[in-house]
Amino acid sequence: xxxxxxxxxxxxxxxxxxxxxxxxxxxxxxxxxxxxxxxxxxxxxxxxxxxxxxxxxxxxxxxxxxxxxxxxxxxxxxxxxxxxxxxxxxxxxxxxxxxxxxxxxxxxxxxxxxxxxxxxxxxxxxxxxxxxxxxxxxxxxxxxxxxxxxxxxxxxxxxxxxxxxxxxxxxxxxxxxxxxxxxxxxxxxxxxxxxxxxxxxxxxxxxxxxxxxxxxxxxxxxxxxxxxxxxxxxxxxxxxxxxxxxxxxxxxxxxxxxxxxxxxxxxxxxxxxxxxxxxxxxxxxxxxxxxxxxxxxxxxxxxxxxxxxxxxxxxxxxxxxxxxxxxxxxxxxxxxxxxxxxxxxxxxxxxxxxxxxxxxxxxxxxxxxxxxxxxxxxxx
Numbered sequence: 001x002x003x004x005x006x007x008x009x010x011x012x013x014x015x016x017x018x019x020x021x022x023x024x025x026x027x028x029x030x031x032x033x034x035x036x037x038x039x040x041x042x043x044x045x046x047x048x049x050x051x052x053x054x055x056x057x058x059x060x061x062x063x064x065x066x067x068x069x070x071x072x073x074x075x076x077x078x079x080x081x082x083x084x085x086x087x088x089x090x091x092x093x094x095x096x097x098x099x100x101x102x103x104x105x106x107x108x109x110x111x112x113x114x115x116x117x118x119x120x121x122x123x124x125x126x127x128x129x130x131x132x133x134x135x136x137x138x139x140x141x142x143x144x145x146x147x148x149x150x151x152x153x154x155x156x157x158x159x160x161x162x163x164x165x166x167x168x169x170x171x172x173x174x175x176x177x178x179x180x181x182x183x184x185x186x187x188x189x190x191x192x193x194x195x196x197x198x199x200x201x202x203x204x205x206x207x208x209x210x211x212x213x214x215x216x217x218x219x220x221x222x223x224x225x226x227x228x229x230x231x232x233x234x235x236x237x238x239x240x241x242x243x244x245x246x247x248x249x250x251x252x253x254x255x256x257x258x259x260x261x262x263x264x265x266x267x268x269x270x271x272x273x274x275x276x277x278x279x280x281x282x283x284x285x286x287x288x289x290x291x292x293x294x295x296x297x298x299x300x301x302x303x304x305x306x307x308x309x310x311x312x313x314x315x316x317x318x319x320x321x322x323x324x325x326x327x328x329x330x331x332x333x334x335x336x337x338x339x340x341x342x343x344x345x346x347x348x349x350x351x352x353x354x355x356x357x358x359x360x361x362x363x364x365x366x367x368x369x370x371x372x373x374x375x376x377x378x379x380x
Contacts, residue, residue: 024092030115030127041104042076047127053330055132056080063232065165070125074105077139078123128191158232170212171205186251188267189226196225199242226269235269239323245246250270287344287362299354302375304331313368317342324368336362342369
C-alpha cells in the first residue's frame with residue numbers, strides 16, 4: 001500500500017542506498033516513478049488520460065505528446081516533458097485515496113479529486129483527468145532538452161511518435177488507428193526530402209465513439225510537417241478533407257470543405273524556412289475593437305468550457321459562415337466583439353492588448369467568431 005511503502009522508505013538511512021520505485025492512483029490513470037539516492041531525489045508523474053488545456057504552453061519545437069509528463073527534483077522548479085510517457089496500466093504500488101505520504105523531500109496526497117505533489121521548495125503539481133496545474137515555479141524546456149535532441153531520433157521514429165500523439169489526442173486516450181492513406185509523405189518545400197501531411201479523416205478510434213475529436217460533422221483537421229535540420233516541425237493546420245493529390249511538378253492537394261466545396265491547396269513553405277507562406281484566413285465579418293471611454297478595457301478574457309469535442313471558429317457570426325478553426329475546453333480567448341449570440345474573439349495569441357483609443361479591426365491574425373454558449377468569463 002502507498003502508506004506502508006512510504007513508511008518502509010523512511011526506515012532506511014539516507015546515505016546508504018539508492019532506490020527506484022513506482023506508485024499509481026486507484027484509477028490507474030496517474031503513474032509516478034521515484035528515484036532516490038543519498039543526497040538527491042526526483043519524481044516523474046504521467047497522467048494517461050487528460051482533458052482541458054495543458055498546464056504549460058506546448059514548446060514550439062515539441063512534436064511529440066504534450067501535457068502528460070511532469071518532472072521535478074526534491075528542490076527546484078517543475079518541468080513538463082515533451083514525451084509520450086508511459087501509457088501502460090498495472091504493476092504499480094497503489095496510492096489509496098485519502099493517504100498523504102512524505103518521501104525523499106516530496107509530499108504527495110492522493111484523493112478522489114486528484115494527486116497533489118510538492119517538493120522541499122513548495123513547487124509541485126496537481127493532476128486530475130479534467131485539470132493539470134503547476135504549483136509554484138515551473139521551468140520551461142524545449143522538446144530538444146527533454147528528448148536530448150531530435151537528431152538522436154531517427155526520422156522514422158519521429159514519424160511514429162507524431163502519429164502516436166495524434167491517435168492519443170484524437171481518440172481521447174482510447175486508442176485507434178490512423179490509416180496509411182492518411183499519412184502522406186511528400187516534399188512540401190522543394191528540398192527533395194519527404195515531409196509529412198496527416199489527414200485526420202483517416203483516423204478511426206477504438207470503442208463506442210469511432211469518430212475522433214479532430215473531426216466535425218463534415219470536415220476534419222489536416223496537419224503539415226516540414227522535415228528540416230533532422231526534425232519534423234508543424235508548420236500548418238487547417239480544416240477539410242483530402243480527396244486527392246499529385247506531386248509533380250509540385251504538390252497539389254484537392255481539399256473538400258463544407259457544402260462539398262472543392263479547393264486546391266498548393267503548399268509553399270520554402271526550402272530555407274519552416275514558416276508557412278499561406279495567406280491568413282479572411283473573415284467575412286471582421287472582428288472589431290471598439291474604443292471605450294474612461295480607459296476601460298476593450299476586451300474581456302474567457303475560457304472555452306462545456307464542449308463535447310471542439311468549439312467551431314467561424315468566419316462570421318452564424319452557422320452559415322465557413323468553419324476556419326477549432327478550439328477545445330480550457331482554451332483562453334479574448335472577446336472583442338459581440339453580435340447576438342456570437343462573440344468575436346482572438347485566440348492562440350500572446351500579449352493581447354485591449355486599450356485602443358479608436359474603433360478598428362482587430363489587428364491579430366488568430367481571430368474569428370464563436371457561439372457565446374461555450375464561453376465562461378474569467379475574473380481578473
